[in-house]
Amino acid sequence: MSTELDAVLGQRWKKPPLIKRRWLRWTIGIGSLAYLVAAFMTIDVNWARVYEGLDRGAAFILAFTSPDFVSRASDIWEGLLESIIMTVAASVVGIAISIPIGLGAARNIAPLPIYLICRGIVAISRALQEIIVAILLVAIFGFGPLAGFLTLSFATIGFLSKLLAEDIESMDKVQAEAIKASGARWLQWINYGVQPQVMPRLVGLSMYRVDINFRESAILGLVGAGGIGATLNTAFDRYEYDTAAAILILIILIVMSLEYLSGIIRARVQ
Amino acid sequence: MPVYEKEGTKVWQRRTQAESLMRWAAWLTATAVFVYCWQQISEATTWFFVWDAPRIAEDIWTRATPPRWEYITQLGRPIWDTLNIATLGTLIALCFAVPVAFMAARNTTPSATFVRPIALLIIVSTRSINSLIWALLLIAVIGPGVLAGVVAIAIRSIGFCAKLIYEAIEEIDHTQVEAITATGASRWQVMAYGIVPQIAPAFAGVAVFRWDINIRESTVLGLVGAGGIGLQLSSSLNILAWPQVSLILLVILAAVVLSEWVSAKVREAII
């Protein structure tokens, strides 16, 4: 029996802590606890109001069992159609613009000045949320689906260009170099050396973005940028929970079918 | 790869004629759909405002600059509320997302025919609906305020987190679970020793990732009355106080950049 063994026998064993330094461990622990307490304390809740609302909450959940698609059918239909139109148009335009920007934002194929400009566009688009962009665009272009369309196109660019650029940056260099070595021009090189490698992922991401665009289009109406959101907001304001439930069910169904569709398309492309 | 003879020489084409025809038809339909969509948007637009847009934009810009810096003293509490909405919302969501994820994963679900579809339904329905809509709904139910924001963020995040966690559970190494089972461990012990350590990194990554998204989302929840800095944004917009609006937008931008930096650092540290 070795001496080290004698030293540990009879000793209590404890799992080594995740954070080695004792003071840091305690600081983080106490700090998070204090934060949580402070956070909970500063939420003012009007419990009377919450209690009052429980009936309405129950009414809303019940409304899901008997959604009313009929009484506001034309509003729902118009709103949904407008949402879909915005989604389609914005996805097409957004994807079309994000491909050149994505190429420009990939360090391995773009020269530095273009790279910086494209990365700048991507950063701005990603930092501003859809709803804030929509508020500004509504202020500038007036109410209506044009503002929503522009918002979604702009958001698509930030999302898709960034992921496309990352994909290009991590692609297999050898394949691209082989095409370059054959004396291809820049466009030919992109077409033969780069495109085949990133295409499947681009298609997958685009489908995913269509899905996101539809979900976002459902809220743009809240600030007057068109789509189903306005109808939904009205339904909530009038406490017409059965209509609201109908709209939410429709949104969920459309998102589910989009996900299903994108699953099929992604499986076919790969 | 069709190759056929034409005037005595072999001609190679990428696609057969039927394939090319199909592709043309598809492109044509797609273009037609896009043109129709654009026409609809165009019809609903007052083009007079659009032509006037550059002037209006310039007008807003001159009014909004410089931002009203001293207004920042009134933003302390809203920023604190925003942070709380995101953090508490994420924590609550994680508490619900973990059991839902275990019920949804094929290898841990108690019943694939009954429980799993319910778990998947919870995931898809909470995920499909934006937190602003949840907030709208909750305000109608429990009244405006921070609580509605916290709950809205929590509900929206359940589906997102549960989806990523259950995918991680389905990818675990099965032999490790088998080894723990073979020692005579109970069902819960197998979970604690065989499954939880394997999904812990994915769980932490998802939590931080979602927290980052939630900071973004909670900055705008106030627009519908669910607390946070969005409330100030909304009221400043209503009184057309553009210098305040620009300051708030700068603060939101800073919060977004900061939270992304924090989440990137934490994820680096974990993985």
Next chain:
Amino acid sequence: MLRLEKLVKTYKTGDQALKSVDLEIPQGQVLALIGPSGAGKSTMIRCINRLVDPTSGQIWLEDTELTSLSSGGLRRKRREMGMIFQEYALVERLTVMENVLSGRLGYVGFWRSFTRRYPQESVDEAFRLLDRVGLLAMADKRADELSGGQRQRVGICRALIQNPKLLLVDEPTASLDPKTSRQIMRLICELCEERGLAAIINIHDVALAKMFVQRVVGLRFGAIEFDGRPEALTPDVLTTIYGEEDWEATIEKVDDEDDDAPTHPEVAAL
């Protein structure tokens, strides 16, 4: 001590992995199970501790019949059977010590195991075992920092701390280099002798098996083809076990098929 009676396992796919196997192992005997992949070696070992439920037949561990046990009774009996795996099957993100102590899970309640407060004698035993296999200094390292041979030693400790009467060993050397393989086999056989354990070692390296064990059982298509002392394993016998062809070639061919053999029905079901 262990007795299999007419053990049959048919997978849902219709593959008959075991066809009425009868086998008896006395106290303290180390037995090597050889045969081509897909012959049912892994299935047999997993049927004994019911990681795989046999279709019919009986398994007697001393005076208890295992196939009819309730889940609680099965857990108590699993404690008496330590298992060692091909790919070590350590929980990689836990420390070496936690992995060893996880062998005691069948003896402690959930809460004690969850808070890692194991009884002192378990902790001492874990240290003794780690010292015995030469890994005492590694106790607080994470399992994925260890080399293959070291991991397998931890796996052995985990099986032994259960205080088993029987070891079930599934291809212990398949992922190791030849030298480490011999060390591990020697270690297992030494420990079995020290503690008077019976063991079933499922192994495809016939030379290695002959070097260490007192008894060899050859399995082919789910039936026992050979049962005897290692010296009796002549090339003729090997031909009957591994098929009509040149049996060395058969081993190589079988290695390719390793993936689709129904040894892991749970994985196949996914």
